[in-house]
Amino acid sequence: MPQLDATFSALADPTRRAILARLAQGEATVLELAAPFAMSLPAVSKHLKALERAGLIIKGRDAQRRPCRLNAEPLRKVADFAEQYRRHWEESFDRLDDYLKVMPTGKSTARKRSRK
Amino acid sequence: MTNSSTKDREIVLERTFDAPRDVVFDAFTNPKHVDHWWGPNGYSTTTSKMDVRDGGEWIYLMKHAQFGEFKNRIRYHRVTRPARLQYLHDSGVDNDPAAFEVEITFEEERGKTKVTMRSLFPSVAEVERVKGFGAVRGGEQTLARLSEYLKK
Numbered sequence: 001m002p003q004l005d006a007t008f009s010a011l012a013d014p015t016r017r018a019i020l021a022r023l024a025q026g027e028a029t030v031l032e033l034a035a036p037f038a039m040s041l042p043a044v045s046k047h048l049k050a051l052e053r054a055g056l057i058i059k060g061r062d063a064q065r066r067p068c069r070l071n072a073e074p075l076r077k078v079a080d081f082a083e084q085y086r087r088h089w090e091e092s093f094d095r096l097d098d099y100l101k102v103m104p105t106g107k108s109t110a111r112k113r114s115r116k
Numbered sequence: 117m118t119n120s121s122t123k124d125r126e127i128v129l130e131r132t133f134d135a136p137r138d139v140v141f142d143a144f145t146n147p148k149h150v151d152h153w154w155g156p157n158g159y160s161t162t163t164s165k166m167d168v169r170d171g172g173e174w175i176y177l178m179k180h181a182q183f184g185e186f187k188n189r190i191r192y193h194r195v196t197r198p199a200r201l202q203y204l205h206d207s208g209v210d211n212d213p214a215a216f217e218v219e220i221t222f223e224e225e226r227g228k229t230k231v232t233m234r235s236l237f238p239s240v241a242e243v244e245r246v247k248g249f250g251a252v253r254g255g256e257q258t259l260a261r262l263s264e265y266l267k268k
Contacts, residue, residue, distance in 0.1 A: 091156040099153040
């Protein structure tokens with residue numbers, strides 16, 4: 001899951017998460033995005049490049065402004081992954097629940113249980 | 117392995133089983149039993165090697181009629197019978213970027229066993245945090261809008 005991994009590492013940085021949170025409210029230019037941060041424009045651009053590589057943002061075509069826009073697709077993949085992982089284990093545990101009812105427990109445990 | 121810096125990278129699952137702890141622990145660690153239940157619906161698990169001790173390995177294949185075969189390897193860091201398992205789960209290749217750490221604890225309470233499974237994702241799972249990152253900046257609406265995006 002290399003795509004997922006790229007998403008995860010892009011999200012690991014608090015500045016990048018803040019940029020995404022801002023973009024969730026609507027598109028913005030690099031200048032607008034940089035305004036709340038105490039960092040240079042090149043530093044902000046670097047974060048934007050990392051987000052762009054991970055497919056989390058898309059730069060607009062308008063040559064003058066080049067506004068950035070959030071692309072939620074990779075985020076949904078991350079959320080789906082967590083959901084899927086949970087479901088996977090819920091199902092496994094359901095199966096274990098059933099299996100424990102018929103599981104041959106061998107010598108000591110079987111006797112211990114029937115004595116209770 | 118849980119502390120404040122790892123909490124946001126964890127997925128935690130809990131389940132209480134109606135069986136004594138040594139039996140449940142056996143179901144997780146005995147090759148005779150584990151293939152009968154391990155894996156989600158639609159998957160079969162076939163163990164080729166299982167050596168549950170510190171530094172030991174469990175190698176198994178998961179098969180699904182539609183999605184195909186998946187090689188799995190679990191390397192046990194620490195086995196505390198019958199209370200705890202700590203291991204690294206990967207796809208059988210070294211330095212697998214998708215590898216993740218797991219800790220499973222088994223606690224007995226009046227003949228039942230509570231199993232807690234914590235999976236810690238590496239570079240990475242910021243998983244749960246994604247749902248909450250709107251709180252970082254930009255206010256309350258962000259999260260609502262983001263979850264709308266996520267549902268689309």
